Amino acid sequence: MRFGVNYTPTHGWFHHWLDFDLDEIRADLDSIAALGLDHVRVFALWPLFQPNRTLIRPRAVEQLVALTDAAAERGLDVAVDGLQGHLSSFDFLPSWTVTWHRRNLFTDPEAIEAQAAYLRTLAAALRERPNFLGMTLGNEINQFSGGPHPDPHPASATRTGAWLRRMLAACEQGAPGRAHLHAGDDATWYRHGHPFTPEQAATVGAMTAVHSWVFNGTAQRHGPAGRATEQHAAYLIELSKAWATDPARPVWLQEVGAPAPHIPPERAAAFTAATLGAALDCPHLWGVTWWCSHDVDRALADFPELEYGLGLLTHSRRPKPAGRELARVAAGWRAEGPSPALRTTALVLDPQPQPQTPPRTRAQDQLQDQAAQAQVRTACAPGGAFFEAWAALAAEGARPAVVLASRAADPAHLAARGITETVRPSEVPLGAVPPPARRTSREDGPHA
Template identity: 75%
Template sequence: MPVPNEDRRIRFGVNYTPSQGWFHHWLDFDLDAVCADLDAIAGLGLDHVRVFPLWPLFQPNRTLIRPRAVEQLVRLADAAAERGLDVAVDGLQGHLSSFDFLPAWTRTWHRRNLFTDPEVLSGQEEYLRTLAAALADRPAFLGMTLGNEINQFADGPHPDPDRITGAQAAAWLERMLAACERGAPGRPHLHAAYDAAWYRDGHPFTPAHAARLGAMTAVHSWVFNGTAQRYGPAGAATEQHAAYLIELSKAWAVDPRRPVWLQEVGAPAPHIPGERAAAFTAATVTHALDCPDVWGVTWWCSHDVPRSLADFPELEYGLGLLAEDGSVKPVGRAFAALAARWRGRPHRPPARTTAVVVDAGDVEGAPRRSVCAPGGPVFDAWAALAARGARPALVLAQLSEDAHHLASRGITEVCRPEEVGRR
């Protein structure tokens, strides 16, 4: 389980993208190549990796979970542990770097809703339980994430979404988290969404789901979502986008000390020019760690995608800490320096005493959550305060006059977005 807040040390890790064959390496699993990658990651001074089994390769038939694939995952986890790296595992891959990886038994002639079909649900449950159980006795196993941004399958702009309601999304999340718990009791299992959960009106996965279900909240901060385009690569809104999402998650959290994992963040070119990548990394991480209750930061990603692989969006090729030839890039040196600076230090930032009010409609559904998106009044008010050097928090309108809630978070001043420009 997550450690008590007062004892927490910041974790620094990386999303592991294999240098040979990208995630297709599961087709030709080479433990020696994996170990070389893990040696390079450990050499940066990091303490954990997030790894991604490809769902169709691990469960090609609804009633066949390949034992050899599961064994290879365990061997990867053991190799990471030998190098001092803990391992978090995503289950339902799902979606990675613009590509969807869904088993044939959910598509075309077998088309069934990923979130509601009873047979699909039973298959997913058994798959997640099996992966969790295979790793349950490994001390370095951190826990399961249900899948990488699987919420994108439930709504546009996905070209073929499996549409569901918010209640169906909650039921799916609760059922899959329970399956992980059955496989590995007591581990901090969680789920992860891309930022439509926070910013897109009507999206069935909601801020309340993100901030209240699972052992901690995961946020994925990508400034190519309009932030860098609107505010510039060096703007406060861009360099503090990760911090904003962390604080936005805390507005919806019931537990004021709920841990938040910055599970994905990167420096995407050309939105962040290559010459600014290291400075962006340092600013982003520093501002994120100025937020209370951060569990850790996991950079996307470890290794650049090989140019020999076709059809990736251009920005996906260069997101690694390590170049295709294995050399450490400037962004890798910057992230390693941050990890070294924070190693062993307690994470105890002071409370953020001024909070901007978030009125997104009812708490569970957040029908007007686009007010929080880049260009929205909440986002712009928060960013304006941050640009002035303030350390703003966020609070739901429904809680903005709740003295007990405000005190539990150390908030002493509340302002509405329209008031910020007059301050």
């Protein structure tokens, strides 16, 4: 089990690459290591590393290697995100992909080759570093592919699937055998029609990554101390396994945090403890990487308000209650080394497509499949029938797994996952379903 943090530099935030100061970075990493964490996830600002389609700046790559070496000196492993992409409501795309030089990130052949070269170069620069875990393609880069992004790069699921495999192959060429993967926001699981799909998340790459944020309607519906809120991360972990073809595929809780005001600051430590307790009760969890290491300096303008206080440590590198709680849980887990039991009861996820009147054409079949997929993702989102049924079971003290209806009658699949009982959402008494609430996006701000 790994416990780490998404590294947000105290000196200049992610703009620190412009004024790279290794002493400041070492001080940041010292404060992270003092919490007893074992890895950091770091973010290269894409326009600074690849300002021209055929120019990958050697000095920027050297700085990334220097940061990785500084982490190694403190016993910290490093996972690297390449295509940044998108961070805390700000987009960072190189000029050769926008306006007069507009290229679709996911479909333009020249853009695809340039991205592959960039990711391969970063991976190759780190391949000899024993503390290099692997590449994540980018931070929630899926959000560029459609709404609600104000300037999307549209692509079909077929094209995004091809893009993912091309990018991951480039990472593998650069650093063979490392844990290369991709990661998206919860649109992957919750937004109908989104071209990055649950199947891609759960089958492509070395492991599945989930990002859990309760400002997506969960905390608004269930409250900061609601069971659905405290188990949202565990829900996403278990939901992702429904699409996995490997029953033992590892899942990385790559982002999770306590966003105010949805989680009041005085509840941050309790939320951290409850979230970790539920997530660590999920079999095949690779690790937890909290968002984020340090608070954002309030001298920096225009962040959504919730972004400023998400750190485990203050901007002056002092531990906060959530940071101390994560440190306590990590130390306890390492001392006791518990292994969570398999989840024997599974909630059945069924798209329940609308029946069609025969005869049916191939086009009608495709439309029905699309409608079914839309229903699945809508049902899985906060307020959806499946989400609320899972939350109700969890509130009763159950430990529900998730299985697709197409696999619920497959004895071999159930046995491989340790499932001995299946339950349909219609069999779960929900009581009073909380009323709809406005989703507060992490992107609220200049693009809201």
